[in-house]
Amino acid sequence: MENEKENIVLEIEGHPIECDKSLLINNSDYFSAMFTGSFRESVQKNIKIEGVDLKSFNIILLLLWDETYIIDMNDIHLVLQAACMLQFNAIRIICEKRILEMMTPSVSLRIWKTTELLDISPLCLKAKYMALEEFPQIWETDSILELSLDEISAMSWFYVNKGQYQDMGPTKILLKLLSCVNMKKCTRHDINEMMVFYDIRDNQDILEILDIVMRLNSSESLPCHVSENSLLLARQLRKSISRKKPIVPCLLLESNGSKGVRRGTEKAIVILDNFGRTRRLFNIFSTVRETPYYSDMAVLLYDSIVNKFQELFVINEDKIKDLAGFKLLPYKHSVLLFGGEYLIGAGNWNLNLWAFNTFTERWTRVSVVPHPRRHFEAIVLDDCLYIMGGTGRFRVSQDNILWYDFKTDEWSSLASLPTQSRHFKCCTFRGRLYLIYVVEGKVYVFNKEHLSWGKINMAVSKDILDNIGTYAVFTDSKYFYIKGKILLKLKLVDNNLIVESITNTRIKEYDEIDSVQCNNLVFTLYKSTNERCDLVYIFERLNLETFKRNEIFRKTENISEALNIDGRLFYPSVCTKLFTCPYYATENEFVSKLL
Missing domain, CATH: 2.120.10.80 (Kelch-type beta propeller)
Incomplete structure (x- = not known):
């Protein structure tokens, strides 16, 4: 006689979810290690799971029964995060494929942020490439506003380097930002627009450097009161180049x-x-x-x-x-x-x-x-x-x-x-x-x-x-x-x-x-x-x-x-x-x- 199905209860966000234990073991490396190893959860009937979105987990269970289920675009990122955390590898692949199918410039920033935090490559690199290549299109839309300051700062480049740059002061941070622009090709109009940007307009050191760059680009004479340090930094900025497409x-x-x-x-x-x-x-x-x-x-x-x-x-x-x-x-x-x-x-x-x-x-x-x-x-x-x-x-x-x-x-x-x-x-x-x-x-x-x-x-x-x-x-x-x-x-x-x-x-x-x-x-x-x-x-x-x-x-x-x-x-x-x-x-x- 066949063995009866063994069910366990997972508590997610305070809600109990009854699950087939063998289904979890066969589809998740996370649950396979939990239930077949020497962990205390292997004999428990009720287990609390932290840090997982309830709706995302229910969608994962649906996908285990029906791989053709279409994940809504509004849910796909949370489902991907849950699949990565709980090591549902087949579900992760389904999510990545769905994200590739729907990737457009308007969603590339969010995909970049999500996949970079989850260390999913080359999907992250594709989203990053699209966001940078299509940025003139993105910045004119509301898509960039979908990312909060916390979300932007959570992206790995800032996360890895924020300790280094926090002690640099605002002027050096802004110089880092400006060094990603081909300043030598900037017109007078371009630089004048930069000068009214938030954080730049109140920084007299950066304003002086940008003024020098503008004058050097136009082959104009420099004011006699220009500091040697500002002149040096302006000349360095004019050697910067745009980020190249690979x-x-x-x-x-x-x-x-x-x-x-x-x-x-x-x-x-x-x-x-x-x-x-x-x-x-x-x-x-x-x-x-x-x-x-x-x-x-x-x-x-x-x-x-x-x-x-x-x-x-x-x-x-x-x-x-x-x-x-x-x-x-x-x-x-x-x-x-x-x-x-x-x-x-x-x-x-x-x-x-x-x-x-x-x-x-x-x-x-x-x-x-x-x-x-x-x-x-x-x-x-x-x-x-x-x-x-x-x-x-x-x-x-x-x-x-x-x-x-x-x-x-x-x-x-x-x-x-x-x-x-x-x-x-x-x-x-x-x-x-x-x-x-x-x-x-x-x-x-x-x-x-x-x-x-x-x-x-x-x-x-x-x-x-x-x-x-x-x-x-x-x-x-x-x-x-x-x-x-x-x-x-x-x-x-x-x-x-x-x-x-x-x-x-x-x-x-x-x-x-x-x-x-x-x-x-x-x-x-x-x-x-x-x-x-x-x-x-x-x-x-x-x-x-x-x-x-x-x-x-x-x-x-x-x-x-x-x-x-x-x-x-x-x-x-x-x-x-x-x-x-x-x-x-x-x-x-x-x-x-x-x-």
């Missing part, structure tokens, strides 16, 4: 597993088509090799600090199977997937603009692209996605540009490109869109308001341009870079792009090249064909300060050369892409250490 390179790779069969041929010949593009022709009578694979593609990020790859997310088969000529680009905390044609020539175009939210880990269809195309150039500038050139319906080359405005949810009409040439790369520099035609030696800058193109003189000799070959383009705050068989560093001076330096690159033979910049590091993906007609993929890192190069990997599509990450194999294929996206590091990268 951006890392990402690769789209195929993954090997138990699903499906990957077929390939052993013999092929390489030819050049009418456009000078490399093409491989396979011998249909050659031996066919078969290897298992997952039809889904996976995005891996590369952490250059620890020299390690890790899986970020998966792109399902239904989105990119047989899709050619598409793009992956970052926008804020999302990765955009758009463009391309399914089975080239079939006329089946991908018109969806998809966005993968790296916070909520979900795909959303943002919009529908009005003009289909593949193998195009694209870039994000401010809150607009620009799409240029490429091939459209009936394989007609496109000599136009259009853009999508994320704020207004509207597409522009088509505007003409400056020339009909297909061979160009796009980049942004100081808030403007540039097109670079190396073969023609021409550069153009786009005027969105007037739908016109301004011409920039490319002061580079034809001999140098001819030696570049197939190339990639990227920029930083000061320079343009063109990377091909050589690396050109260019400076914009009086409407002229002049050569700052020329550096030889190690890899000279390749078919395709793509580069992305992450701070002072440039990551490049080369695609080429070896003597056995295998596609070869080389992933390289270049330090722009030291020009030191490191080859991260050199691989073919052969599974024996695949990357092994947590037991799964990843390898490059014809769909492999290089792009950047946000990365939530384990360290707090948002606090300035200048002062």
Whole structure:
């Protein structure tokens, strides 16, 4: 005969709750230790539980019986706290998933506070990143008022450091706060607004320092009565920088597993088509090799600090199977997937603009692209996605540009490109869109308001341009870079792009090249064909300060050369892409250490 169910009574906030003892033991490490160990509670029938919200515990009991129960947004934080305290691990995971699904800028501050106190990462880091990135949107709403002063001060950064800063005095505390702002870029209007902030307006030392910063920014003379200490602190503040977004390179790779069969041929010949593009022709009578694979593609990020790859997310088969000529680009905390044609020539175009939210880990269809195309150039500038050139319906080359405005949810009409040439790369520099035609030696800058193109003189000799070959383009705050068989560093001076330096690159033979910049590091993906007609993929890192190069990997599509990450194999294929996206590091990268 089966044993009868043993019930115990838990007293929570003065209310008795009758519970199935075995249910608690099987689902909670906390109660398992309590009832199976040598604690006095193991033989008690009535147990008082302190520090747990009554409603939250009842919701936990509901979830133990029905995992599909939907937790109200107003209760989710208390349920998460109770699940963590009582070690209901499955319930904690349900809460974290629900919080990810509902995370928006308006609730990111509260999620940050809750998860930081509970030491839940990376959920805490995602909420922190969203709160900081979307702060211009948050501070204009009432969401910041939802946090009391006690709640704000309970966040771990202040909690851990408050003992250190309590003895600093108000002036040093305010200097700590101001050191998180790029003071050198602040306008007179910005600093005047700071001067009327509460606590700043009554602090004469800070007011004097801000006045000096404002004068130095405007190259004005300083009053004769300025103190040396205030001048020193003002100069230090002007060296402070804004908190940086952690951006890392990402690769789209195929993954090997138990699903499906990957077929390939052993013999092929390489030819050049009418456009000078490399093409491989396979011998249909050659031996066919078969290897298992997952039809889904996976995005891996590369952490250059620890020299390690890790899986970020998966792109399902239904989105990119047989899709050619598409793009992956970052926008804020999302990765955009758009463009391309399914089975080239079939006329089946991908018109969806998809966005993968790296916070909520979900795909959303943002919009529908009005003009289909593949193998195009694209870039994000401010809150607009620009799409240029490429091939459209009936394989007609496109000599136009259009853009999508994320704020207004509207597409522009088509505007003409400056020339009909297909061979160009796009980049942004100081808030403007540039097109670079190396073969023609021409550069153009786009005027969105007037739908016109301004011409920039490319002061580079034809001999140098001819030696570049197939190339990639990227920029930083000061320079343009063109990377091909050589690396050109260019400076914009009086409407002229002049050569700052020329550096030889190690890899000279390749078919395709793509580069992305992450701070002072440039990551490049080369695609080429070896003597056995295998596609070869080389992933390289270049330090722009030291020009030191490191080859991260050199691989073919052969599974024996695949990357092994947590037991799964990843390898490059014809769909492999290089792009950047946000990365939530384990360290707090948002606090300035200048002062």
